[in-house]
Amino acid sequence: MANELNSANLPRILVVDDEAAIQRFLQTVLDAGEFSLHRAETGHAALAAAAAVRPDLILLDLGLPDLDGVEVIRRIREWSPVPIIVLSVREREDDKVRALDAGADDYLTKPFGIAELLARIRVALRRSVQQAPEPVYRVGELEVDLPRRRVTAAGAEVQLTPTEYELLRLLVTHAGKVLTHSQILRQIWGVVYLEQPHVLRVNISNLRRKIEPDPARPRYILTEPGVGYRLRAE
Missing domain, CATH: 3.40.50.2300 (Response regulator)
Incomplete structure (x- = not known):
């Protein structure tokens, strides 16, 4: 009890x-x-x-x-x-x-x-x-304004593909929470892609190249080895 x-x-x-x-x-x-x-x-x-x-x-x-x-x-x-x-x-x-x-x-x-x-x-x-369903996410030099669909890194606007943006939006709305590979694949690409984790890896890599100061040592999109990814929340 x-x-x-x-x-x-x-x-x-x-x-x-x-x-x-x-x-x-x-x-x-x-x-x-x-x-x-x-x-x-x-x-x-x-x-x-x-x-x-x-x-x-x-x-x-x-x-x-x-x-x-x-x-x-x-x-x-x-x-x-x-x-x-x-x-x-x-x-x-x-x-x-x-x-x-x-x-x-x-x-x-x-x-x-x-x-x-x-x-x-x-x-x-x-x-x-958190009350706002569409928050403005800020950490370090990265800012994601979801209501305006605007992403900036080090003060410069970042151009993302529709898929990259949806992937980043999913991570932002769950900032600080570990999302498994299957959770992300299901949400972004659908159940038919659950057995194709390379699709996720490629898009994460592309996203990191665009928003990370050093993609080889990511500060924002953190890898949980063998499990999934977590967006830094503080």
Whole structure:
């Protein structure tokens, strides 16, 4: 059962993990007046807590004693868009892809750095409360004005093909979130291209050449090896 640890006026985070050491660690890291923490140790308890607490964000381990974490994600996604960040010891690419395809917003492999965890939480919470459906994305010297369909890099306007623009728009609207290869292929090219990942690689490469200061060391479009891509959010 979830236990409230902080004021209900703070962002509510549901921590789902059956390891007491991880629960204590996350309580120490997050219980600093910034969040209201709730806990669940099993998949079924997590589903009940998600419905009762209505958290602003869920930190979820995949290796639960009753339900696989991916199944928990699928069930929550049937009724809630709450941001879900997976924290797992599973390092295999297919585990990450399964979780992200099921609806997770991000994936961190244990052990992880505290600063990175807090940054991912801030990004996920910021995305979840963003009101404007067509935001102006700015980071570094890159600006993407979606309402005007205008892209500039280092102050110069960038000319993109329609496909490149739609690809960038998809990344912008999910900035900070890992998008798997299959998610991107399905959204931009359709299901018939799911077995043609080279199409995505070519377009990402072309896009990087146009917007990145150094395409060989991308600052904006980040690769999640074997999984997909993430647009830098801060």
